[in-house]
Amino acid sequence: MNNVKNNQQIGKYLEKLISENFESRRKFCIKVLDVQFNAKPSEEQIANYSNKISQIIKGRKGIQIADLPIYANLLNVSCDEILSCGEKYIPIKNHMTNYQLAFSTDKKVWEKYINVEDSISLNYDEYGKSLIDYAFQFKNYDLVKYLISIDYINITPEKYFSDNVNKGALWVAETSVKQNNKNYVYNPYVYERQTERNLRTNLIILAIKNKDYKMIERLHAREIPELYGMDYTCPIPYGDIIKNYQSYQTETSCIDELIETIANSDENMIDYFSSEFNVQSKHNRTNTVMCPYLDKIVEKMLLLNIREVELPIRRITQHNKKMYEKLVKLLDEAHISMCKFGGVEPTQKEYRKICKDIVIDKNYNLIAFIMKRKKEF
Template sequence: MFKTNNEKIGKHLGDLIKNSEYKNDRQFCIAYLTLRDGEANPDDIQKMQNRICQIKNGKKGVQIEDLPIFSDLLGVSFEDILSAGTALTPVLNRKTNYSIAFSKDPVEWEAYILRDDKLILNPDEYDKTAIDYALEAGNYPFLKYLTEKGYIWFVGEDKKEYYLGFGAGTSIKRREIGFLDTLDSRMKSQDDLRFKMIALAIRDNDLEMLSVLHAREIPLLYTINPIQHWTLKDKQLPSSSNVEQMIDRIAASENTAISYFFEEFDTEAELNSLRSTFVFPYAGQVLDALISSKSTFESKLFLEKAIEHNKKVQRKLQKLVDKSKASCKELYSVAPNNNYYDEAYFRREAWREYYFYPENGFIAYYMPFYSKNTTGFITNVINVTVSSKDKEVQFLIDELKKTYNTFIKQYEKKEA
């Protein structure tokens, strides 16, 4: 039990408002009316200010209908308000990273973003931010609101930052030095969050968002080029439950979405601005999922696309190798004792800078530097690991494996 009166309640309410994110009565009244009515016009703001002033002076009491809104805005319990701060109980409606992640109300989202204590920029006691919880909860409207308003981005504008988490970040301003407010750095270092967002965009059939998220790409693609690719050796593609969920969502989506992930795309290497063409690095795993789920039509359709991609890469590779061999022959045709240089020598020279990385499916080739119009390329090819009882699907699987194994045999022959 507690005893109090309007004067004590009013004084306590005034202190709560003063120490809150609203700072003054007018801002508090605007937040009150916005939460209650969805808007705050000047006349209502003035009336509300007058009523708050009377409550603070003890001339009026707090109404029952005020309590839920006061409690929500000020982050205190009903008991705290009515006891003038003498009876404290846990606040079940206090906004947290967890609760806001489940909210469907844009007004609540905006209020949480604008809080002075910047809760949205920091992880809670479970080391999770509002973004983490929203991705887990699948609250796509909230996440899309944040991205469309420019509060967060999973892919930045500066390609120089793509090597690490695609330059993800936030525009929500940090507090003064001394506070952590680590959301920006967390987003930059956790590309896994982007995989979650991709899965949600696929679930909601938001193809435009897939493009914004660079959904077919991984940061690794911006760290390699036809000359520098040694980091690919023994390197596995990123793997996590979020990646697996993304792959499963792709395989279960409409053909329009699946097609997006089987289209080739270009990236530009930072070192020398060489443009490289790739296909989705997880395309083979998507095919595995389609085949395993017995999606016969889709399996055949996208197996054919994968076969054509691999054959296209093979033709490109052979064309450059042939040009390299011709350049080598021309160079040594005027060399002394040129009869020492035979076809086997020219073949070895032409294939010298061919590399294949079976751990991730990337291949790289660069013509010898003495060749005319020296050039090269780096790309990736597709393989599958499952089989099918459907004869047509299995025929295409065998055909795809044959194209893939060609790259392996060529590399083994070169290394022998």
């Protein structure tokens, strides 16, 4: 190359690169010696090499040919860039990408490339993937937890689940990642935006595989937003409820992986996801429910011939029996109340009228009363 600078210029540029990539010259020297000898250097070796680097930086010595590629690799630049003092750039294999960063298990590497302004990790790469996408692909749960700890991935605070105004309107998991310089904020009722919903589901999958029950609870892994809007009567048109359930269960691209992950998990995890739990709806009603896609989990377990399937089947049967008895009781109460209100005797005919207000959808395990409003003339 014909744009090689003199020793003084190269030394000054080398000093700049070292200060940008290492906490001190000493640490740079230790790393160089470690690469050269593949062993921890002695204090004497470090002192001698520190003196050598000092002479190079001052321009009194040039960089030896054998050392140049080592410097380039450690400083994340090309040999040409060092010799031209930044005037000549060529592509280098060790340039950090979202792919490489997500593969790393070194917290220092994460901190170096993530906690900087306009970090590569804040953008999608040429393949349309983010650091988070690759972290999930490589199952790098430690990195994912680190991203959560620095609010790179934001999980909805628990306080919102006790706030009736926000229940079902705010849901877990959004990210700072940008695509085409647009920030995507998650709203579970805008179903064409899949990014943040898939983010939450992927978080749950990794938490299950790592048996992180604390994270599973934090993510409300057994729930979907519609559970917070449920009441004895449909608060919104029944068709919209079905549409929302359908959207959440079928359009979330990683829901099948979630179901298979749960089906293949240990007894404790099966016990957790097959247990009844209470949800206090935005209407101040405490409802006892089960995981909305537990039926699909059972189907997968049967298909895989997993013997632990007996537990969720037994619990589903018990739950359905209790819900049936509760439904019969509600129908009886509604029958008596409606007849009393209308001034008529309770009859089978009146009972059938009540039953006509019930909608049952087997595909999405929903039973609800339809609220009928009187026509205004």
